[in-house]
Amino acid sequence: MKENPIGVFDSGVGGTSIWKEIVHRLPYENTIYLADSKNAPYGNKSKQEIIDICLKNAKILIDKGAKIIVVACNTATTNAIDVLRATFNIPFIGIEPAIKPAALATQTKAVGILATKGTLSSDLFHKTASEFAANISVIEQEGTGLVPLIENNLIDSLEMEILLQKYLKPMMTQHIDYLVLGCSHYPYLIPKIKEIIGNHVTIIDSGFAVAKQTEKILSEKELLNSNHKNGEHYLMSNSNTNTLKHLIKEINHINVQQVDF
Known part of the structure; x- marks a missing residue:
């Protein structure tokens, strides 16, 4: 074995x-x-x-x-x-999304999570979030459309840029200091994400x-x-x-x- x-x-x-x-x-x-x-x-x-x-x-x-x-x-x-x-x-x-380390480390008391609908609506996610993030603001964002673009090797496309801007900019206005990537496809987007959110937001994947x-x-x-x-x-x-x-x-x-x- x-x-x-x-x-x-x-x-x-x-x-x-x-x-x-x-x-x-x-x-x-x-x-x-x-x-x-x-x-x-x-x-x-x-x-x-x-x-x-x-x-x-x-x-x-x-x-x-x-x-x-x-x-x-x-x-x-x-x-x-x-x-x-x-x-x-x-x-x-x-x-599962690394909500726990983000919730324990945040200084602004606001963390973002970019994930699929299936993850954000799951019982396990809500259990983890309620247990470790009860006293902080968790800004959830469905990453609709990101996976198909990655699957088709379109990471550097204009469509990807438009979607990431749409999903990440609202999080930045709420002063997140941690961004949790709740989909195993999304680490391939880290360079693109950093271009939008800068280096003062810590990105966490699993x-x-x-x-x-x-x-x-x-x-x-x-x-x-x-x-x-x-x-x-x-x-x-x-x-x-x-x-x-x-x-x-x-x-x-x-x-x-x-x-x-």
Whole structure:
């Protein structure tokens, strides 16, 4: 089992921002990444649709030998992680918006969160926000339209610039000092976001914390790969792979394929 891969899935290419953190932190681990671009974004689907998709994705990864699965999608985590853990007998790592560190660190008592509708409307998000952000102002903004542009490699497009200006400028008028990225696609927008909000607003995403937690759980379960050779990485997408290949071009030992699932 130790040489079996870490499985990762997301509603498209965005979860590679999480996957990269895992590869950098755990260079000897093999990985399988499933990019469910055909169903992206999950954020505008019903809870049951999201659960059904996640069950299918998890089964694909388990059938390919995954020893642990990282759900590299905020919407999938907040809507389906409990069902996944109850259904399958391997560890699952989820991600959720990092409201807690932002709420504890803010000096202006105002933090922004950019996320999908599915994440912002989830029970888990509201539970976390009410627990840690009860005494601060949380400015929520749905990032409608951002995921499709990233999926189509249009990060530097005029359409992206217009949407980011529309979503971020109102947050700035409310004096946020932390911006939480509540979608694994959004770290790829950080350079563009910084152009708009400047350097005095701290941007928080979940990648580093998820990679650290993955290492912790693998260690506890005695599943860390003991072979000290660079891991091999298989990435599959049910859509065009051009954007996927572009986003991970700096990683070695990878095999990218378009697969129907």
